[in-house]
Amino acid sequence: MTDEQLQQMVVEISQRDFQQPFLHQAYFNARLRTTGGRYQLESHNIDINPKMLTDFNEATLLGVIKHELCHYHLHLAHRGYRHRDTDFKRLLAQVGGSRYAPTPKQKTTxxxxxxxxxxxxxxxxxxxxxxDTTRYTCGRCRGPIRLV
Structure with missing residues (x-):
């Protein structure tokens, strides 16, 4: 899926489930590691972790998009857009977004x-x-340390 396809998907979901237009940008951000997506307060753009699509199914991606759109629409309406706010919890349950994104699979390093x-x-x-082994000694016996 490309950024243009993601943009189109977010616009459609926003119009269908929230009955409000999405007027900003949505794109994949591969630098996101531990989160499914991110709503940016200053620019109102939405970043989506591409691993939500590659590691999981499209239903997971849909839940993450709805979650970020809840932040988006509530923030622009000057209502409670944070996770702890009642407005956010209520709207998220109403549209069927995911409360928590699954943890992406990490590369084994x-x-x-x-x-x-x-x-x-x-x-x-x-x-x-x-x-530098000349600067440090063993913490247990103060003996010299060497690289194995």
């Missing part, structure tokens, strides 16, 4: 890249970043 070990006691240290 290695938790660490470097393994350091104390030369005296054998204590292991797992690190994502490289460290």
């Amino acid at each position: 290695q938790a660490y890249r470097y393994l350091y070990q104390c030369q005296r006691c054998g204590q292991r240290y797992y690190r994502k970043r490289r460290m």
Whole structure:
């Protein structure tokens, strides 16, 4: 699905379920990691996580779009648009939007890249970043550390 198709889908959902036009931009944002979508208060645009479509089905995407449109329409109407507000909860239940987006599947990455070990006691240290072994010693026995 392209950004243009998403824009058209959001416009149709807004008109059909909210009986109000969507006058701003909706697009996919691959930088979203932990959330399904985002409504931007300043520009009134909507970002959608593309993983809501690739990792899940179209019904999940539809629920996320309705959720973000609830933020959009309530904010423009100067009513309670936050998750905790009664207006938001009521409108979300009325249109059948999803309250929570499912957590996107994360790529399995290695938790660490470097393994350091104390030369005296054998204590292991797992690190994502490289460290200068001349500046640090073992926290347990104060022995020298080396890269394994």
